[in-house]
Amino acid sequence: MALLAQPGYWLAFRDAGLMWWQLNILFAFAVVMQVARFLQAATVLNGVAAFTVLVGYLPLSSASYSIPGLLMLAGALLIWQVRDSLRPALFAAWLLLVALLNARHGDVMMLSGVILTLAVLFCVHGLVPTSGRRLQTGRWFAPAYALHLLCIGFLVSVL
Numbered sequence: 692m693a694l695l696a697q698p699g700y701w702l703a704f705r706d707a708g709l710m711w712w713q714l715n716i717l718f719a720f721a722v723v724m725q726v727a728r729f730l731q732a733a734t735v736l737n738g739v740a741a742f743t744v745l746v747g748y749l750p751l752s753s754a755s756y757s758i759p760g761l762l763m764l765a766g767a768l769l770i771w772q773v774r775d776s777l778r779p780a781l782f783a784a785w786l787l788l789v790a791l792l793n794a795r796h797g798d799v800m801m802l803s804g805v806i807l808t809l810a811v812l813f814c815v816h817g818l819v820p821t822s823g824r825r826l827q828t829g830r831w832f833a834p835a836y837a838l839h840l841l842c843i844g845f846l847v848s849v850l
Contacts, residue, residue: 696837715840786805789805792804
C-alpha cells in the first residue's frame with residue numbers, strides 16, 4: 692500500500708519541494724513493523740529482512756521524519772509492550788518524542804502535533820472500551836491515506 696500511495700504523495704507535495712523518491716509515512720510504518728517482527732521472532736531471515744529494509748529506507752526517508760520518525764513509531768509500539776505500571780511514564784516520554792519530532796517546524800506545529808495526538812487517543816479511548824474490540828484501522832487506514840493523497844494531488848494540480 693505504501694507503493695500505491697507514493698504517486699499521490701508526490702502529487703500532493705511536489706509544489707512544496709518534495710522529490711518523487713522521498714518516501715511517504717507508510718514506509719516508516721512498514722520499517723518499524725519489520726523490525727518489530729524481527730524482535731518478536733528473531734531468525735536470521737527476519738534479521739536480514741529488517742536490516743535490508745532499514746538500510747534501504749533511511750536514504751529515502753527525509754520526507755517521513757527519517758530516524759526520529761522511526762523512533763517515535765517504535766516508541767508507540769513499545770507503550771503497549773510494557774507492564775501497566777510503566778505505561779504512563781513511557782507515554783509521557785513518547786509525547787515528548789512527538790513534540791520533538793515537530794519542533795523544527797516551530798512551536799505551533801510542535802504543540803499541534805501533541806494536541807492532535809492526545810485528541811485522537813482520547814476520542815478513540817472514549818469510543819472503544821479497553822475490554823472491547825480494537826478499531827480495525829489496518830483494514831482502512833492505508834487505502835484511505837492513499838486515496839486522500841490522490842485527492843489532494845488532484846486539487847493541487849487543478850487549482
